[in-house]
Amino acid sequence: MAQSAIRYRDNTQYIQDAQLGDALKHIFIALDRKVSENPRQYGWLLQAMNKWWDDFEHLPPGLKDVELDEWLVNPKRKADFEEILNLSLDNVNTELLIEIMKFKRVIDMNPHEYDVFKDIDNRVLKGEKVPCPTCGEILIYQGPDTGKHPSIICPNHDYTVLLEVQRVDILDKLGLRKRKGSR
Ligand SMILES: [Zn+2]
Numbered sequence: 001m002a003q004s005a006i007r008y009r010d011n012t013q014y015i016q017d018a019q020l021g022d023a024l025k026h027i028f029i030a031l032d033r034k035v036s037e038n039p040r041q042y043g044w045l046l047q048a049m050n051k052w053w054d055d056f057e058h059l060p061p062g063l064k065d066v067e068l069d070e071w072l073v074n075p076k077r078k079a080d081f082e083e084i085l086n087l088s089l090d091n092v093n094t095e096l097l098i099e100i101m102k103f104k105r106v107i108d109m110n111p112h113e114y115d116v117f118k119d120i121d122n123r124v125l126k127g128e129k130v131p132c133p134t135c136g137e138i139l140i141y142q143g144p145d146t147g148k149h150p151s152i153i154c155p156n157h158d159y160t161v162l163l164e165v166q167r168v169d170i171l172d173k174l175g176l177r178k179r180k181g182s183r
Helices: 017-035 039-058 075-088 094-108 111-125 165-173
Strands: 003-008 011-016 140-142 151-153 160-162
Touching: 003 017, 003 094, 011 017, 011 094, 017 039, 017 075, 017 094, 039 075, 075 094, 094 160, 111 140, 111 151, 111 160
Parallel strands: none
Antiparallel strands: 003 011, 140 151, 151 160
């Protein structure tokens, strides 16, 4: 299945084309709620979404890239877009949540933060109580025994990291991952 890119500065995240369409729709629904309150503040984002949707419909599979640089030209716009992304996370299922988080990550991430995220994952896997970087709630490790893709999630759904199965398996083998409650 074709994947397109979400780009901002030096960061890139890839998203399945079909899910990109769903993600854009949910972001638009959140924007639509806000835009009536303050049309002047979010006018640029309406324009941006219009462009992204046109590209999504008309560009070939795998080339429906969302370029954020030309739109997020100042910190205010970046903050406004993040606010809309957060709103769009309300009432979405986990699959879509993960896709919309890609927009957040591509904006948030710099090389230093990337290391911090890795560090968070490793500490959670070792059984430490690690607060969510967004809301402060204690993050949860969701293992393969739950029937879901192994991941680290925030109970408030604002932090989600899918883990590679192999990495978890290896941590198990090496005895580095402690189960919840064991010390
Ligand atoms: Zn959280």
